[in-house]
Amino acid sequence: MDSQGGALAAHNPIQIDPNSCIRCTLCDWVCPGDIIYKEEGDRETLPVVAFPDECWYCGHCESVCPTDAITIVFPERMLNNTTDVLTLLGTIEPGDVPAMEG
Amino acid sequence: MSDSVIRLETDVVVVGGGVAGCMAAIPALEAGMGVVICDKGKLLERSGSVGGGVDHYLTVMETGPEWDTPDFLLKHIPELTDGIVDMEVTDRVVREMPRVLRKLEELGVDFKDPRTGTYDRHRSFGLPGAYHINFDGTRFKHHIGQRVRRGKATVLARTMGVQVLVEDGRAYGVLAFDIRAGTWYYVRARAVVLSTGDVNRLSKNASGLAFDSWHCPYNTGDAQAMGYRAGATLANMEFTETTLTPKGFSTQGLNALVSLGAYFLNRQGERFMFRYDPKGENARRAVLADGVINEYLEGNGPIYLDCRHLPADVLDHMEETLQIDRHTLPAFYRQKGVDFRTDPIEVSISELSIRRSGLYFRGSGIAVDVNAESSVRGLFSAGDSATVSGGIAGAATLGHIAGESIVQYLKEPRTLPDVAAGELAGLTAAAAVHLEQPDGPSWRAFEDRIRATVTDHAGVRRTEKGLRLALDTLHALGREEANLGAAHHHDLMRVHEARNIRLNAELLAEAALERKESRTGSAHRRMDFPGTDDEHWRSFVLVDRTDDGPGVRTLPARDPLSAAFPRSRQQNGG
Numbered sequence A: 001m002d003s004q005g006g007a008l009a010a011h012n013p014i015q016i017d018p019n020s021c022i023r024c025t026l027c028d029w030v031c032p033g034d035i036i037y038k039e040e041g042d043r044e045t046l047p048v049v050a051f052p053d054e055c056w057y058c059g060h061c062e063s064v065c066p067t068d069a070i071t072i073v074f075p076e077r078m079l080n081n082t083t084d085v086l087t088l089l090g091t092i093e094p095g096d097v098p099a100m101e102g
Numbered sequence B: 001m002s003d004s005v006i007r008l009e010t011d012v013v014v015v016g017g018g019v020a021g022c023m024a025a026i027p028a029l030e031a032g033m034g035v036v037i038c039d040k041g042k043l044l045e046r047s048g049s050v051g052g053g054v055d056h057y058l059t060v061m062e063t064g065p066e067w068d069t070p071d072f073l074l075k076h077i078p079e080l081t082d083g084i085v086d087m088e089v090t091d092r093v094v095r096e097m098p099r100v101l102r103k104l105e106e107l108g109v110d111f112k113d114p115r116t117g118t119y120d121r122h123r124s125f126g127l128p129g130a131y132h133i134n135f136d137g138t139r140f141k142h143h144i145g146q147r148v149r150r151g152k153a154t155v156l157a158r159t160m161g162v163q164v165l166v167e168d169g170r171a172y173g174v175l176a177f178d179i180r181a182g183t184w185y186y187v188r189a190r191a192v193v194l195s196t197g198d199v200n201r202l203s204k205n206a207s208g209l210a211f212d213s214w215h216c217p218y219n220t221g222d223a224q225a226m227g228y229r230a231g232a233t234l235a236n237m238e239f240t241e242t243t244l245t246p247k248g249f250s251t252q253g254l255n256a257l258v259s260l261g262a263y264f265l266n267r268q269g270e271r272f273m274f275r276y277d278p279k280g281e282n283a284r285r286a287v288l289a290d291g292v293i294n295e296y297l298e299g300n301g302p303i304y305l306d307c308r309h310l311p312a313d314v315l316d317h318m319e320e321t322l323q324i325d326r327h328t329l330p331a332f333y334r335q336k337g338v339d340f341r342t343d344p345i346e347v348s349i350s351e352l353s354i355r356r357s358g359l360y361f362r363g364s365g366i367a368v369d370v371n372a373e374s375s376v377r378g379l380f381s382a383g384d385s386a387t388v389s390g391g392i393a394g395a396a397t398l399g400h401i402a403g404e405s406i407v408q409y410l411k412e413p414r415t416l417p418d419v420a421a422g423e424l425a426g427l428t429a430a431a432a433v434h435l436e437q438p439d440g441p442s443w444r445a446f447e448d449r450i451r452a453t454v455t456d457h458a459g460v461r462r463t464e465k466g467l468r469l470a471l472d473t474l475h476a477l478g479r480e481e482a483n484l485g486a487a488h489h490h491d492l493m494r495v496h497e498a499r500n501i502r503l504n505a506e507l508l509a510e511a512a513l514e515r516k517e518s519r520t521g522s523a524h525r526r527m528d529f530p531g532t533d534d535e536h537w538r539s540f541v542l543v544d545r546t547d548d549g550p551g552v553r554t555l556p557a558r559d560p561l562s563a564a565f566p567r568s569r570q571q572n573g574g
Helices: A026-030 A060-064 B019-030 B070-080 B087-106 B140-150 B222-229 B254-259 B285-297 B312-325 B329-336 B391-409 B421-431 B443-457 B464-483 B489-514 B566-571
Strands: A014-016 A070-072 B005-015 B035-038 B056-058 B118-122 B132-134 B154-156 B159-167 B170-178 B184-194 B244-246 B263-265 B303-306 B345-349 B379-381 B539-546 B549-556
Touching: A026 A060, A060 A070, B005 B019, B005 B170, B005 B222, B005 B421, B019 B035, B019 B140, B019 B184, B019 B391, B035 B159, B035 B184, B056 B254, B056 B391, B070 B087, B087 B391, B132 B254, B159 B184, B159 B222, B159 B421, B159 B489, B170 B421, B170 B489, B184 B222, B184 B391, B222 B379, B222 B489, B222 B539, B244 B285, B244 B303, B244 B329, B254 B285, B254 B312, B263 B285, B285 B303, B285 B345, B312 B329, B379 B391, B443 B464, B443 B489, B464 B489, B489 B539, B489 B549
Parallel strands: B005 B035, B005 B184, B035 B154, B184 B379
Antiparallel strands: A014 A070, B056 B132, B118 B132, B159 B170, B170 B184, B244 B345, B263 B303, B303 B345, B539 B549
16 A cells, blocks of 8 residues: 555654754744644753654744754655656546547 | 533634635624634644745736726636636625735735835736736735734634534534644634635645645645535535646745746657647646646656746746745755756646636635625635635635625624533544544555545546546545544544545545536546536536435536525525
């Protein structure tokens, strides 16, 4: 089976630099997918990317980060994609379509 | 579930705090009404499809030329929508556009080009005039969301609506839950707005990543599903939309590229789009996607987007504005190691969405009348979840119409129903049952099966046999969905999204099976009925919930969709 979601589990597209992150919670607040979690009011803990395979690659977190601590890293299957576009265009068997007249 | 339910009483509850929902809230707030607004996002200033920004806005402005008038645009809309559009609602939307544009400017949106101090207007997507304002809309949603917050709306952030409450054909509230804290809300309201956008995560794309989608993957047809379950009529569900994207990354940005003069080339280096439309790359989006699909099917792939011929100042402008619609697009090209100034970019079609079939003004979803009210009284919809939609301008305008209509609707005093005390716990327990079975099947695998069958059998090439196969799979998934497991409330949100996607896919297949013709290119291509049949099929396909599943019927497209509403039949003595 084509497992779209699970296949990316290993790839975390939201890279957070612990040295420049100031633990401010903005990335957590702007993420439209509820995938970044940062404990509020805690100056120690880093934001956690809890559901990396649910990332839209929108970059809201990267754009809002006050110290540019976040970098969006695209996985190989997006950068150098080898999918045959024909596989996205539907499965039609010869018998599925009545022969046209003429 | 032992969780107690927080009860809120208000005038208006809005589910979905994007452009349409916020614009619906504003007139109600201005009229001094109570508004509760639920959104799955945390900040109204950033939530919704264009929370990160937008780079174009479609509008008439009445600046003098004939093309810039509502009458001129309206005259062309039947042709632009292949004859299937609710002209009564579209007429009101187009006429309200200049007023809503001014209102957005009052809210702080700056549509002008800072280089010139004027509106940078472009002609694209087959429209008969330069109706698109290209602008830096990075903070577009910020202004709208902030107005709602300042208007003292109660914002239920990170909250997902799951059910509209209806009694005697009239909506009176919403059930929703907080996706982190798990708190349940019963918002009892005199009017309900559903505005959660389009339907994504519906079919496969090149990357195979479900959340890599052109439009917001967190828009999962929640409004359409909630509306349908509550008895609202849906229409145009058979029409899907796809766009052209850099292969491997389903992203926005096509409008800017084609309006600035980019070409499409096939593997032979031929600029082929004129074979599909005399307007070439300025054809409607549905035509552009269809041209590329045909080239791939005929063995002329890969297809490339080519900007190399453009003058340096246009390329500079392109580069400066590339990130407005999708912040990460420059990083994608950088990490990929391509430069659109010197390299043709390989393109793919994106995954499908149920939105508005690559056209303006023919929306797919909850059928609405000129007041943005659905067939269920007191239940309103706007934006991409409604049957008249047109990007952010359509969402803003119909949303504003919904808000003003609600102010009128609420002038009539009515007794508001209530959920019986014992019943409420049962409703929330049913919706939260997935938390009781955390080891149940995963929504991820469930969704993969939806995407596989939609892609193979209900996507850009359809047949009766294929659509029936898709329905068999979707019905089987429907029987399994109560077993899906959720480990926490975030997961519970995804389970409800997956269920909503499945329902929307089923309605798509049912409507596509009914429409025995092809129309609007790959938006609805029946390989077994390849021609467009205006004699029999210049009609809307409507779907309604019945005791036996979706009931499908048709309505001549010369009628407004509201002609099929029960209140219309009562007025006509029918």
